[in-house]
Amino acid sequence: MTQAVRHDSMRARNLGVVLAEVRRSGPVTRAALAEITGLTKTTVSKLVADLLEAGMVAETGAASRGERGRPGTALALSGERVAALGLEVNVDYLSACVVDLTLSVRLRRTQAVDNRAASPVETLDNVRRLAREAVDEARSLGLVIAGSTLAVPGPVDDGLVHSAPNLGWRDVRVGDLLDDLLAPPAPPVRGGPSPQDPAATAPPPLLTVDNEANLAALGELWFGSGRRDFLHVSGEIGVGAGLVVDGALFRGAHGLAGELGHVIVSPDGPPCRCGGRGCLEQYAGQEALLRAAGAGTVEELVGRLRGGDIAALAACERAGHALGLALTSAVHLFDPGTIVLGGVFAPLFPWISGPVRETTAARLTAIRDAVPELAVSRLGADAATLGAAGQVIHRIVADPVAHLAAGGAPAPR
């Protein structure tokens, strides 16, 4: 290892240590950062200068209380420049949000559209249009989008969506189709980038693609109730789940864990698009639920439930019982801390939670000391888009050097 490489990797590690400490303890002075991290004051000052320059931290003027010695200028994460774009393609809507480095949500956009009627290319063109509007609006707020994650309703492997049966997608290379999404404007011609320029030879991925249910669970973790051990259930046309254990998402061996919608409720039940029979989705997925209730939309269903409509109430009773059966199996396997119902199950919670609780209690109480608490998501259908943006922010904070090497987030011109 050459001295220069060793120095670079040490600077990378130390920048990450300082930024993480600013996030954890800020507002905090340079002197306190030196004491906490064990780095010299000179080193801390240099690293802080880089982070200030990149717009990742800002001077607040106020030192944290209880600190010894003369008061210094305190530092905190800055929400003024670096931001992330969260995107979601779901069966019947597209959505986008912009989140800054302090995890404040700066804007949200949702567009109702039936993506089953469109080809993947058409749908991704619509995503691109929505994303560009969001990027432009973010720029008008002084923000620079440092990266984006797109949530899709199906398993994802390195930008490839193997199968999203509810969208009719099979082996769609989303990463390639959207690779120009966040491309910077073409630089002035000077013979092109030099091959020695590390940012040119190894550009970091600007766009990542991930499963909707995983991102919704991360949205609940970072923007929700503050719980760190829970199973988040995303009720959409499909039903997905994301398990968070001690603040970390459980992904399984191939990143395909949490497919609650295909847990078997009844082995000889109705056939499912997955090739199986009697999957939860056939009882409690949005389409099955609306069909059973004779309603066209979730809003219409909620209206009917409020009015005491018998068919609507019976449909929720049946869906809640099926969800309770699948969750019984999930609790036996996952042993979650809490169960959080999100997506369409959030607005339906007042009607669906009773049957879920009854079914799980009847089957879990005798063998477990405590049946996991059942809670409603405050984020509802926004969870995945928020989790998508939050994932980018968490990556930047964990490895600020990769972000800086990619050109950082220069002050908007």
Place this chain on the structure above:
Amino acid sequence: MTQAVRHDSMRARNLGVVLAEVRRSGPVTRAALAEITGLTKTTVSKLVADLLEAGMVAETGAASRGERGRPGTALALSGERVAALGLEVNVDYLSACVVDLTLSVRLRRTQAVDNRAASPVETLDNVRRLAREAVDEARSLGLVIAGSTLAVPGPVDDGLVHSAPNLGWRDVRVGDLLDDLLAPPAPPVRGGPSPQDPAATAPPPLLTVDNEANLAALGELWFGSGRRDFLHVSGEIGVGAGLVVDGALFRGAHGLAGELGHVIVSPDGPPCRCGGRGCLEQYAGQEALLRAAGAGTVEELVGRLRGGDIAALAACERAGHALGLALTSAVHLFDPGTIVLGGVFAPLFPWISGPVRETTAARLTAIRDAVPELAVSRLGADAATLGAAGQVIHRIVADPVAHLAAGGAPAPR
């Protein structure tokens, strides 16, 4: 922090680093250990002297190949002194094994006994007797038992077995009932231990209690095929499972994960001891299987299967189909790398694996690129006892100072 405490904790960390490196790279010289760990040769020599004294490493005489400089005496883990006792209480047997620091199995004992007919105190008396025989035999081999883990067929929390319905146990404090199991012989009377003696004021737990299915999965990890991503299924009177992801056991929020036996196969199926209905255990647990086949023991069942007995074959077909349904739900939730069938499913594998594969393939192939491979455990019913002993060894290697503080493992008198 005082200088002495800082020094002690640094020595503890460094002892662990050196021991782990000997395990990973041994046989390895002191000079190579210094180079790999970044510690000075003097420090390494002192730490190695402590580990030699404790019988945890031994000089092999042969340096590892390809090493530069003059050849030194190489060091490797020693299997000659420190050992662990693995114990298991299951419904119809007790078992014990002794494993040395190199994870070699030094002895095994199994005793068939119907523990449902006995009280917890009687059963634990039998465990104590079996354990003492194993400890005595280990001593005759020059081994000193440094700790023990007991596997029980039910969820465990800090030595308390909440509920092992197949044993008829409810809230049994196994830890307390067996706390004298590995107590050292009473010391010669000299006014008793001084309260300043850290080993006297904070004795480490000599006996831990853990769930049988969790320990069986760890047994497969450490003594099995070398896989690091798998779901291990323990077929006993109950059916448990342990998920290993990247070499680590998944335990859930309360350590109760992996209760595959209570995953719902059919919601209106036969009532189960857990309070539910149609749980996997009612179709594929050892009792259900033997009852359906009209056999008294697993050995008898295997004999009939070999002879082509129709009832026996039908019973395995039905159990395998039910196991396939529960595993379909488990694959959707856990996304395991491989599925390893152990316990009684190991001897029944030739007859049960076909229906399991058919059922999972029919329901998983359309939505997943690959259905997890189905493999047979080579350990069978020994997995939990081996995992129990292996857990003690892994704790000692991870934190040798705790072991040394507890008096280490003096050369047998």
